[in-house]
Amino acid sequence: MDALEALNILVIEDDPIDLSIIKTRLKHIYGDRARIQVASNYLDASSRLRDPFDVCLMDYQLDFMTAFELLKRLSPEDLPGPVILITGEDPVEIESEGVNYGVFEFLNKSEITESLLRRAITYCRARHQDLRRIAAMAHHDQLTNLLNxxxxxxxxxxxxxxxxxxxxxxxxxxxxxxxxxxxxxxxxxxxxxxxxxxxxxxxxxxxxxxxxxxxxxxxxxxxxxxxxxxxxxxxxxxxxxxxxxxxxxxxxxxxxxxxxxxxxxxxxxxxxxxxxxxxxxxxxxxxxxxxxxxxxxxDESMNMAGRLKAQTVQQLRSALQNDEFFLVFEPQLNIAEQKMVGAEALIRWQHPLNGVVSPSEFLPVAESSGLIVPIGRWVVSRALKTYHQWLTTKAIPENFRIAVNVSPKQLLTKDFVDLVVEELYKLDLKGECLQVEISEHAMLTESEFVNEELIRLSKLGVTIAIDDFGTGYSSITKLSEMNIDCLKLDMKYVSRVCDDKHSRCLVESFVFLAKQFNYSTIAEGVETPEQEQVLKDIGCDMAQGWLYRDVDLLAEQFVGKINGQLG
Missing domain, CATH: 3.30.70.270 (Reverse transcriptase/Diguanylate cyclase domain)
Structure with a gap:
């Protein structure tokens, strides 16, 4: 602290004698530079803790509650300055809990000297400033500086x-x-x-x-x-x-x-x-x-839809706990070689009353409620475990790849890459076995942070695909900036590639563009041999769709399909 700098000190103490002693010591240490504000009850303290201060000296017991009960109403990052807790008890007994509430130091009332108080304030202010800088990066959105x-x-x-x-x-x-x-x-x-x-x-x-x-x-x-x-x-x-x-x-x-x-x-x-x-x-x-x-x-006029959605949220939470989700697998075929080279893992929900529920019915609710994050974790974990089982039983070649869809909300949690690392390590798998698919819209709206996470995945060997490409109006510049390996061509163009010149022209353009950037291409929603032939003529690398499966394939059925190589 600069020798001439004023110091705004908040003292929270309900005992007049202890308050007088603390104020006297602060005046001896800092003289007129000490600007002391006092709160002597819970309501006043609750309000003043939100106002600017450089350091707060707080009595552990205040009115009918402890300092911790007061501080837990605030996030430590919201406190303008560090808190030093002053107690008549043995500080060791409460130190470990205080860290969670922004308490930087504990002083015993009977042992406080002016020298000790000065050192504690200087130390806590310096440490608080360092931690605020770190917390700002971890807890705030990089673009707007709002909370993330x-x-x-x-x-x-x-x-x-x-x-x-x-x-x-x-x-x-x-x-x-x-x-x-x-x-x-x-x-x-x-x-x-x-x-x-x-x-x-x-x-x-x-x-x-x-x-x-x-x-x-x-x-x-x-x-x-x-x-x-x-x-x-x-x-x-x-x-x-x-x-x-x-x-x-x-x-x-x-x-x-x-x-x-x-x-x-x-x-x-x-x-x-x-x-x-x-x-x-x-x-x-x-x-x-x-x-x-x-x-x-x-208002209540929206309540019926709200209740139904809330009910679905509760059911989804139960589905996670009761293991009601399962995966099916869609083959991905190398068109030129007519060999299966990968599989996309797709989630389904075995509802206890309604039977199998399509993802189109529950994923939007999971997305809006935030449950897409734990559900997405389950998908990654289960897909990699299935891949490991296939590999262990030699049901698939070593260069086979499994693909999972990832919501941008999963990437925004910042622990998604850590989850992938953990699962790969537990199963002793290489990152090259996994492909992460993210929608073109997500790449556009969250490009800066999403790209950082995709770079981390790429360093593991994980390949990145843009899903439903052609629906999000990506610019060529944006494509060149993103860390991706594959474009998945949206099925609305693929389904019309044989009989609509406009759709065929677009698919040709997408494939040509991908080759310029050295990206591979996968056509989604292929249903007929005629579509596959056109895609082969155009130069599309891979295809998936109902042409290669007539039903949803469970893990065991998929293995049978591999062994039969689609025949």
């Missing part, structure tokens, strides 16, 4: 678990930029990034520093606001919408930005994170359906 998805859900759950939070005056806001894809396509991704920064700045400037604001990914944002009654909520929502309607000047262009916003009260969701997210998401899409650039508060 992972950190938001941690803090969201902490609020839900907090018995002191008034669920009737706490709201979740779910915001989605209107026509963001059109902005990206028209002006480019650099301008798109500036629009996202504009939205994040507007949210930060018009919400309080006590509110939780985050970017979930792409053009999706969320906020949790507390202490707002039902009468004042519309005013807050209108204030946000008006701020976001301000024209944005970028270079010579004036861009009109708008968002659609869904709002739900905590008490409407029964304090369940997944239910609240689903309800806010529903309200947001209703707002889009009413013309966009609008907000909508969740």
């Amino acid at each position: 998805r992972h950190t938001f859900f941690e803090r969201f759950q902490r609020l839900l678990d907090d018995k002191f939070v008034d669920a009737d005056q706490t709201y979740l806001l779910y915001l989605d930029a209107d026509n963001f894809k059109a902005i990206n396509d028209t002006y480019g991704h650099n301008v798109g990034d500036q629009v996202l920064v504009f939205i994040s700045d507007a949210l930060k400037q018009n919400l309080r520093n006590t509110d939780i604001v985050a970017r979930l990914g792409g053009d999706e944002f969320v906020a949790v606001v507390q202490g707002v009654n039902r009468e004042s909520l519309p005013r807050l929502a209108e204030k946000l919408m008006n701020a976001l309607r301000e024209p944005l000047k970028i270079g010579e262009s004036i861009i009109r930005v708008s968002v659609s916003c869904g709002i739900v009260r905590f008490s409407q969701g029964g304090n369940c994170q997944e239910d609240l997210m689903i309800m806010a998401d529903q309200a947001m899409y209703r707002a889009k359906g009413r013309g966009r650039d609008n907000y909508l508060i969740f």
Whole structure:
């Protein structure tokens, strides 16, 4: 600390005598540079802990609760400065727990000297600054500096678990930029990034520093606001919408930005994170359906759809616990050699009452609720275990490859690559056995962070494929920047390749483009020998679809198909 620098010190102490002793010592150490703020009860302390301070000296026992019970209402990263806990008890007994709440040092009241206090404050401030820099990188979105998805859900759950939070005056806001894809396509991704920064700045400037604001990914944002009654909520929502309607000047262009916003009260969701997210998401899409650039508060008219979705979420959670999911495998054929070279693992759900459920019916719910992350982990783990079993029994050649679809939300959790490393290590498999498929849309909307994770996967030997290529309007520049190995041609073009000149022209263009970048190509949805022949003539490398399987193939059936080599 600079010798002339003022030091803002927050002292939380309810004993007048102990408070007087601490203040006297601080004045002896820092003189007039010590700007001391005092909180002597729980409510005052709870408020002042959110205001700027350089260091906080806190009594362990305050009113009817301990310091830990007070601090757990805040994330350690939200504390403006370090906390030094002062206690009459033996500090060793509580030290290990305090680390979780942003406590940097423990001092026994009977042993505090001015020298010890000065050293503790200097040490804790330096350590706090170092940790804040590290935490900022781990917990914040790189583009907007808002909280990232992972950190938001941690803090969201902490609020839900907090018995002191008034669920009737706490709201979740779910915001989605209107026509963001059109902005990206028209002006480019650099301008798109500036629009996202504009939205994040507007949210930060018009919400309080006590509110939780985050970017979930792409053009999706969320906020949790507390202490707002039902009468004042519309005013807050209108204030946000008006701020976001301000024209944005970028270079010579004036861009009109708008968002659609869904709002739900905590008490409407029964304090369940997944239910609240689903309800806010529903309200947001209703707002889009009413013309966009609008907000909508969740009400009972949406509740039936909300309840059905929430019920599906609960059933999906049970499905994970009860091992109700299973995989089927779609052959991938080298067209020129007419040999099976890989398999795509596809998830199915054996519902206890409804039979086999198609992924198109449950994956959108899993995606919106966040359950796609644990479900995706299950798919990767089960697919690699199946591959290992095939390899061990010599059912497949060593250069065979298994492909899995990966949601961008899995990559945004930051532990997906670690999961792959762990599974490969446990099974003693090489990364080359795995292909990760990610949608073209995800590559475009989350390109910066997604590409970083894909580079990590590539270093393991894992190959990367863009799924449903041709539906997301990738630019050639963007393709050259992404760390990919394969383009999977969307089935809507493949299915018309024989009888539609436009579709054939597009497929030819995609294959030609892939060859320029040294990418391989896989045609999806091949159904007839005629389609396969056209694809062979065009130079497409591989194909998959109903031509190579007449039913969903379980692991054992797939082995039989390999042995018969499709014949």
